[in-house]
Amino acid sequence: MGPGAISPTPPQAAEVVLGPDGLGVVNFGEEADQVVAELTALLGRPSDDRPLGSCPSGEVERLVEFAELAVLVGRRQGTPRFVAWDLGPPSGALPALTTAEGVGVGTTLVALRAAYGDRLEVRGDDPFGPSFEVRVPAPGRLTGTLTGTTSSDTVATLGGGAATCAA
8 A cells, every 4th residue: 555545444343233222322313414424434334325215104214224234214303313223134244233132133043032031022923924023111122034933043134123114
């Protein structure tokens, strides 16, 4: 590298903790631009940032993606605010993201049960496939999908927060 060149820095995802109330360093309800700036500093530039025109009457109006981590923005009290997050299968662009209990995409159902005990509710009859929800104090929310309902099946996706997208 020549003089004045900036070396690329890897994402600092260790501070980003998946939770029912936000992402560790940012919480639901915070102003969207501040949340995006904080996450950009830790994870790098978003891979996508777009309005959600397909959600005209719901509260979700913007989707900001950092590889497999999606941040949903909704208008509350007239201000764009962070309302939810979703985590999909790892892309390799980010370090593994997990909850404070160490749960992430790929965690086995056995480990999920060990992490959350009787707060975990598994639903095998969900129309979109096997899913789970962790009971947490309101207004928090932690949910996800599973590859199946046997002990060796794994977490396929994770989500936190709540947002509506009425048609």
